[in-house]
Amino acid sequence: MTKKGLTLNIFLFLIANIFLETAAQMCFKKTAVSQEGFNIIHHHDIFVFLGHMLSSPFLWLGWLAVLLIFTNWSTILSKIDLSIATPIASLSYVLVTLACLIFLHEHVSLLRWSGIIFILGGVSLVSTSKGDS
Amino acid sequence: MNKQILFIIFLIVLTSLCDTVNQLCLKASINTIDMEVTNLNKAFLLVWKIAFMPLAWVCLICSCLSLTLWLYVLSKAQLSFAYAVDSLHFVLIALASSLILKETVGLKRWLGTLLIMIGIILVSLTG
Numbered sequence: 001m002t003k004k005g006l007t008l009n010i011f012l013f014l015i016a017n018i019f020l021e022t023a024a025q026m027c028f029k030k031t032a033v034s035q036e037g038f039n040i041i042h043h044h045d046i047f048v049f050l051g052h053m054l055s056s057p058f059l060w061l062g063w064l065a066v067l068l069i070f071t072n073w074s075t076i077l078s079k080i081d082l083s084i085a086t087p088i089a090s091l092s093y094v095l096v097t098l099a100c101l102i103f104l105h106e107h108v109s110l111l112r113w114s115g116i117i118f119i120l121g122g123v124s125l126v127s128t129s130k131g132d133s
Numbered sequence: 134m135n136k137q138i139l140f141i142i143f144l145i146v147l148t149s150l151c152d153t154v155n156q157l158c159l160k161a162s163i164n165t166i167d168m169e170v171t172n173l174n175k176a177f178l179l180v181w182k183i184a185f186m187p188l189a190w191v192c193l194i195c196s197c198l199s200l201t202l203w204l205y206v207l208s209k210a211q212l213s214f215a216y217a218v219d220s221l222h223f224v225l226i227a228l229a230s231s232l233i234l235k236e237t238v239g240l241k242r243w244l245g246t247l248l249i250m251i252g253i254i255l256v257s258l259t260g
Contacts, residue, residue, distance in 0.1 A: 071180050074163060075170045078179060082160040083230035083238050083246075087223055090249045093256050115255025118248050125245030130237075 006084055006127045013076050014085065018092040020069045022099075027062030034058070087126040094119055141210045142218055144202055149222035151199035155192050157229050162186040164234070216257035220250045 035052055039045070053059055076085050094116050100106040162183050170176050183189045206215050227246045231238040 071176050074159070074179050074183060075176045077160050077163045078166070078168065078170055081230060081236045082156055082234060083227050083236050083242060086156065086226045087242075087246050087249050090223065090253060093253055097256065109259050112256055112259040115252045115257075115259065118252030118255060120252075122245040122248030122250075122252060125248065126242050127245075129239055129242040129245065 006080060006088070010076060010079055011088070011127070013072055014088050015091070017069060017072050017076070018089065018095055020065050020072065021092065022096070024062050024065035024069065027058045027065060030058040031056045031062065084126055084129070088123055090119055091123055141206060144206050145210075145215055145218040146221065148199050148202045148206065149219055149225055151195045151202065152222050153225040153229050155195035155199065156226060157233060158188040158192045158195070159183070160230075160234060162188045162192070213257045217254045220253035220257070223250050223253075 031053060034056060035049065038049055038052065040049060073085075097108060097112065097116055101108050163179070165186070166179065166182050168175065168179055168182070170179055203215075223246050227238055227243065230236040
């Protein structure tokens with residue numbers, strides 16, 4: 001089996017993975033936040049707590065996302081080197097920063113922008129590096 | 134630096150190490166499966182095959198271990214600090230890929246990986 005370099009298709013798979021990961025985190029966070037006022041006092045409260053969690057649709061949505069992430073990531077790894085796939089996955093830092101800027105209107109400092117530039121530079125170097133054949 | 138901080142850094146490095154072993158085992162398992170994934174069915178078939186590989190179970194154990202360690206770290210340290218130290222795992226993965234998986238990690242890929250590490254440290258520490 002030949003290991004090809006990065007193609008646009010695989011790059012899109014990697015981006016999809018980042019979005020799915022963000023979605024999974026949001027689902028788990030939503031599940032946890034919905035139980036915010038819950039206090040565990042007696043032992044049997046733990047089971048009540050678990051029951052509440054398990055009946056939350058967001059938990060199951062989160063697990064579905066995790067399954068998809070694993071499938072997607074395995075597919076990616078069957079096509080390219082681990083030392084290419086992992087660095088490119090760091091684009092999540094860039095996407096999260098952009099999301100904070102666009103959707104949450106957060107202030108992004110100059111130092112943080114320089115970090116983003118470093119990551120983008122690194123990703124472009126890694127993704128244009130030769131794959132072994 | 135006091136002992137407490139050193140201990141936390143040690144735990145974060147341990148988390149990174151678990152993640153590295155996790156990815157390494159997954160990639161090693163996939164490398165032994167000769168299959169070209171062209172559609173969703175084949176992707177699920179790949180996952181099914183991975184589930185029967187002993188190395189994949191090391192993967193699962195490492196993920197659980199790493200999650201437990203990470204949650205403990207977050208209860209003691211700030212997220213930004215933890216993320217900054219955790220950026221080490223990009224270097225660990227590159228190192229493990231070249232030494233154990235025999236991937237050719239050239240100068241360009243190393244340079245890119247180091248830039249990403251610096252970038253993540255900058256992004257994390259500036260919150």
